[in-house]
Amino acid sequence: MSKRVPNPKCASCGSRHKSVFCSLNSEQLIELDEEKSCDIYSKGEAIFKEGSYPRGLFCVNKGKVKLSRTGAEGKEQILRFAKAGDVMGYNSMLSNKPLAATATALEDASICFIPAKEFFSLLKDDPRFSLNMLELTAKNWHTASRLLTDMAQKSSKQRLAEMLLWLKETFGLDEDDCIDVKLSREEIASMVGTATEAVIRLLSDLKKKGLIHLDGKKIQLVDIHGLATLAELND
Amino acid sequence: MSKRVPNPKCASCGSRHKSVFCSLNSEQLIELDEEKSCDIYSKGEAIFKEGSYPRGLFCVNKGKVKLSRTGAEGKEQILRFAKAGDVMGYNSMLSNKPLAATATALEDASICFIPAKEFFSLLKDDPRFSLNMLELTAKNWHTASRLLTDMAQKSSKQRLAEMLLWLKETFGLDEDDCIDVKLSREEIASMVGTATEAVIRLLSDLKKKGLIHLDGKKIQLVDIHGLATLAELND
């Protein structure tokens, strides 16, 4: 299970300026520090599960998280990822519906928890925070509408290329141009919406074409422009 | 082109109570009436186009609208629908990104337009309105995450059944249990994410199974429970 740790201070959180909390003043930050708690989750552990109701907002302090949904046949579908500074669980609280996704730590992660009461009090009292949240949910729609179109219209090869580029945008590349997150072929398959075997075949296809290089779970992007072309054009 | 018509009054708009404007007081409604304008769009006409930046919020007064996106190969993908009381264009304004979708009138429609300035002033001054908007965008995510999972994992037959039920939820049934919107097979195909021919075949399949009845563009839902079962279970 997760274990409680001393709260990191919001004011000194390196990710705050890129987060929805960027516009909070020092007084609000101190109040957040008092109200929140922080837990460590180890790799593979669930932070919350779809179908339940969250009692507050989750904010990633450290680590990488996948948000996924269980489809009709029990198959996992990865919807998005969260990294330091990203918040989770807000859609459920704002729409008063059960959580649409399960959040799972992809590596050991520390996650702050802000009680619903505090979250809603920020929304009520601070229009700038409301606007930040609105901007966030609106951007989500942008991403979702694009993903939806891709899922509906593109081949699995195109979708794989797309997802590799998406992973690059989300987690960046390390010094060797490798995507900076470790995912199993099965997890990649549940992003792309295809079978694990297909992902394996398609990845070695991309390797053969010189677009990527593979070394275990490490995926090196050799020709990003080529990947983008592949993702857009049909062959 | 669309033509300007006298503004309908927000206070007497039958759809207002189910809309994001439900919590506005009479003073706010009068201000809205003063600031907004209203246009008539005929069937097939575009209300706004993806890629452009909206100067305000669109609100459907009367008629049915489809919101769609153009995929890589120029193929249309229908993302959602809007009917009386629904607002459009907010995601783009809130995220300061170009419009993700094109809005097209499915039948003659009257659409109110609320300038951005008025929209943002409501957001800034009325926390209840902000919360309504947040609730709306959060619900959109719920819908999108489900659609995304369906697109990625379900067969085209299952997706078609799903879409028929979605249309029923959105537009309801008329006195003959027919879905109360007229869509071409091609449009249905661009919801389901498949070829027009496939939709034609699958529809006559559903008819043969006694789940629906067809009469031109009219689709009568004979066995809703059966459709729901088909949408969930793989044969």
Place this chain on the structure above:
DNA sequence: GGTGGAATATGACAAATATCATACTTATCA
């Protein structure tokens, strides 16, 4: 530093779906 189990890889085949060709049917408008 082996060893068992999971993850990855590859082949063969089946099923689903797209594509193309071609009727047929229904709207639309001069």
Place this chain on the structure above:
DNA sequence: TGATAAGTATGATATTTGTCATATTCCACC
């Protein structure tokens, strides 16, 4: 009202993708 286009329908075929079987490799754990 008849001409013409658009939409609907159906068959044949090619392609993509899923599924199952079976190696092979990797890796955590004793």
